[in-house]
Amino acid sequence: MDKDIKILAIESSCDETSAAVVVNGRKVLSNIIASQIDIHTKFGGVVPEVASRKHVEAIAVVVQEALDKAGVTLQDIDAVGVTYGPGLVGALLVGLQYAKGLAYAIGKPLIGVNHIEGHISANFIQYEDLKPPFVCLVVSGGHTFVVYMKDYGDFEVMGQTRDDAAGEAYDKVARAIGLGYPGGPKIDKISKEGNPDAIKFPRARFQDGESLDFSFSGLKSAVLNYLNQMEMKKQEINRADVAASFQKAVVSFLVDNAMKACKLKDVDKIAVAGGVAANTCLRDTLIKEGNSKNIKVLFPEFILCTDNAAMIGSAAYFEYIKGNVAPLNLNAVPNLKLGER
Template sequence: MDKDIKILAIESSCDETSAAVVVNGREVLSNVIASQIDIHTKFGGVVPEVASRKHVEVIAVVVQEALDKAGVTLQDIDAVGVTYGPGLVGALLVGLQYAKGLAYSLGKPLIGVNHIEGHISANFIQYKDLKPPFVCLVVSGGHTFIVHMKDYGEFEVLGQTRDDAAGEAYDKVARAIGLGYPGGPKIDKISKEGNPDAIKFPRAKFHENNSLDFSFSGVKSAVLNYLNQMEMKREEVNRADVAASFQKAVVSFLVDNSVKACKLKRVNKMAVAGGVASNSSLRETLIKEGKKNDIEVLFPEFILCTDNAAMIGSAAYFEYIKGNIAPLTLNAVPNLKLGER
């Protein structure tokens, strides 16, 4: 395509309101994120109704700021991309309705984007020459997947969590040991002071020998049982040791299955995406195991690991050039599966 394609992208699937302007799926002109972490911290997690109301309050300001920072007007935009699932239904609807209104008023195409596809596409922004096929580990507060990206917009899910997402388990364990919300960064930080071999927390085992699925409810329950036992014995809990041991169990599970997936599909390139991709232990362990197995491991910069509109703009571009234009009747799909339309 000779003409540069500018996508105005909107992301509001959970507790970040974000807008971005992305050119040709890889160049970010702006990426504005209004975070609600401070608001939800006092509740110990995201409150859907509160998140939705906050999205309503700030979305117009965030979109205008993204346009201003990019140095473009609405008339310069070629299409409007927006997350329509998965996520919190109320939060999704705020961004989706705003995007639909813009697309209709401007006479521009509307591109519906799967949030998980957006996370994967963050790697196209970070690595300008990256092309499919490759394996991607998507690991965040709400999602844990191993995906074989066969082509742009074409995915095969190789493994996924059967219960809690990895980030969800982090939040629950952090709350249990008194670290608060958000749990991922806090556990990662305190783990550096602990002994990862102090406590042997179990890892799920499946009857299917070749399964690449995950389960994190067991290790979460093991941590809770350990804390209860220590309380009954009136023994002091070393929070750093608990955090480090829990993190080792989770990270080893993620890394082992991801390496197996690369071998299964005979690819030597693995991308990582999602909020937990910022975890220092996961990064260090994946890079180490990647070198052992001749696998190049790619991570987006930290800002692209969080929920953000730039990644949605990247995914929207690749849908746009394939002609996947959404109708203005597009609705939010809170349980949208990867690859569904």
């Protein structure tokens, strides 16, 4: 395609209102994020109704700021990309309805984007020469997947969580040891002061021994049981040791399955995506294991790991060039699966 394609992208699947302008799926002209973390911290987690109201308040301002920072107008835009699932239904609807109205008003195509596909596509922004095939480890508050990316927009889910996502487990354990929300960064930070071998927490084992699925509910329960036992015995709890031991169990599970996927598909690249991709222990462990097996490990910069519209703009571009335009009656799909349309 000779002409540069500019996508105006909108993301509102959880508690970040974001808009971005992305060129050809790789170059970010702007990526504006209005975070609600401070608002939800006092509740100990995201409150869906509050998130939706804050999206309504922020979205018009965020979109205009994205256009202004990119130095473009709505007439310069080739298509409007928007997350339509998975996520919180009320939050999704705010971004989706705004995007639909905008696309209709300016006479441009609407591109519906799977939020998980967006996370994977963040790597195309970070690494402009990256091309499929490769294995992707998607780890966030709501999702944990090992995915084989055969081609742009063509995914094979090789493993996924059977219960809690990794990020969800982080939040619950952080709350239990008194660290608060968001749990991932706080556990990562305090773990540096602890001994990861202090407590032997279990890892899920499946009857189908070759499975690349994950399960973190048993690990979470083991941490809670340990805390309860220590309190009953009136013994002092070393929060840093608990956090470090919990994190080691999570990270080893993630790394092992990612490496197994590379071996099964005979690929030498792992791209990591999602909020937990910012975790320093996960990064260090994956890179170390990758080096020992001649596997290149790729991480987006921190801002591209969290929910943001730039990643949605990248994914939307690859849908656009394939002609996958959404109808204006597109609805939010809170439980949208990866690869579904």
